Amino acid sequence: MKIAVLPGDGIGPEVTHEAVRVIEALDLPGIELKEAPVGGAAYKAYGHPLPPDTLDVARAADGILFGAVGDPDCDSLERNLRPEQAILGLRKELTLFANLRPARVFAGLEDFSALKPEIAGAIDLLIVRELNGDVYFGEKGFRETESGEREGYDIMSYSESEVRRIAHVAFRAAMGRGKRLCSVDKANVLETSQLWRDVVIEVAKEYPEVALEHMYVDNAAMQLVRRPGQFDVVVTGNLFGDILSDQASMCVGSIGLLASASLGERQTEYGTFGLYEPIHGSAPDIAGQGLANPMATILSAAMLLRHSLGLDSHADRIEAAVAGALAAGVRGGDLGGKAGTKEIGDAVLSRL
Incomplete structure (x- = not known):
């Protein structure tokens, strides 16, 4: 080894x-x-x-x-x-x-969280973040608009196969934990997220024991502060995962752990x-x-x-x-x- x-x-x-x-x-x-x-x-x-x-x-x-x-x-x-x-x-x-x-949160460290101890003490979750796609790896650059202004752009995109493989990782992780998976997206405004949600639903058929729910990313950020104990495994894209995983670390209380x-x-x-x-x-x-x-x-x-x-x-x-x-x-x-x-x-x- x-x-x-x-x-x-x-x-x-x-x-x-x-x-x-x-x-x-x-x-x-x-x-x-x-x-x-x-x-x-x-x-x-x-x-x-x-x-x-x-x-x-x-x-x-x-x-x-x-x-x-x-x-x-x-x-x-x-x-x-x-x-x-x-x-x-x-x-x-x-x-x-x-x-x-x-x-x-480790027992005895609840007071180090930015949240109330009784809320922080319930945190035991796993965030599964896709790492190779999204706006971080999409086409990006600067251009000039018709009015002569500078404009920056970053294209968010995911292929079906990219979503499918990260979904399988998340479902397998949920099978080894509490058999609950929350898929986080922004399907109400982003076509990329709509594809994400559709593919996750398709993959879910292969894991009938796992309870799947969907949550918009803004609501997920709020729920991580309001009631983080509701989450078991969370799966999301590169951008949303970057933000939510850092937020979760602050809820725990120390990045040193x-x-x-x-x-x-x-x-x-x-x-x-x-x-x-x-x-x-x-x-x-x-x-x-x-x-x-x-x-x-x-x-x-x-x-x-x-x-x-x-x-x-x-x-x-x-x-x-x-x-x-x-x-x-x-x-x-x-x-x-x-x-x-x-x-x-x-x-x-x-x-x-």
Whole structure:
């Protein structure tokens, strides 16, 4: 079982180090971890944020543990050489089209949410976001109108096959959870969303056990604040998913606890190939100080074991260890605590 470890920039190396310690502590036979540079670190060493050798390491793996990219020293570079192009390049080259973003409130942390504790405590949902389509990848540019004004445009589009494949991911995820799926669109005004809704309804016939509902994106944003406990699995497009998943992370209370997975179509011997990363950025202001909370990266490692390596029981152990450390009051600065990166890692390891 091969895991590619791409630490990246800022706090990336620190948090991925703790996640690797957790994986190694499981003492699983046949696990091979191989590290490679990515992002600003790769640009400084090799002149590109995603060097060919790094891409080869990623392609050869069953799953990728990704830290973070982003380096202020690289902000003046041409866009195609900036650190952030590494993650976009990996998504494109490896056809990672389905982003899974779980959001739940750990017991005892309800007060850290922007919502009332009794509302926040009910959050336990999974957002499935399509990653390879929508306005982010559609035709875009600038043009001049007949009156001589500048006009910017971005075309939103989805093909039937793109919607179908993300819908299958979402329905399968719902089958493994509460068997409830909410498809979010804007079918009342967008033809793209009407196609989305039509195809999701067609795919639903293959999953009769899953209760499907549809919700307009503006209402979904409101319901995430009003009654987030009503959601189990949410599936939506790239643009809406980008916004709603960030909103859900604020409802939970700290981005230092939220993991994510980006899955592709390729099936490995053990599961589905994917890239796993914490949702926080590289946080250059605290890099190298041992202050970053590694729990989101540790939980990303648990997702890797579950989805790409088929090691569900070990993923459960990691998640329980993180919950146990939090219950014991081990908290980083993002949660008002004083525990450092290594101290948090040690606390998880001791409960593993």
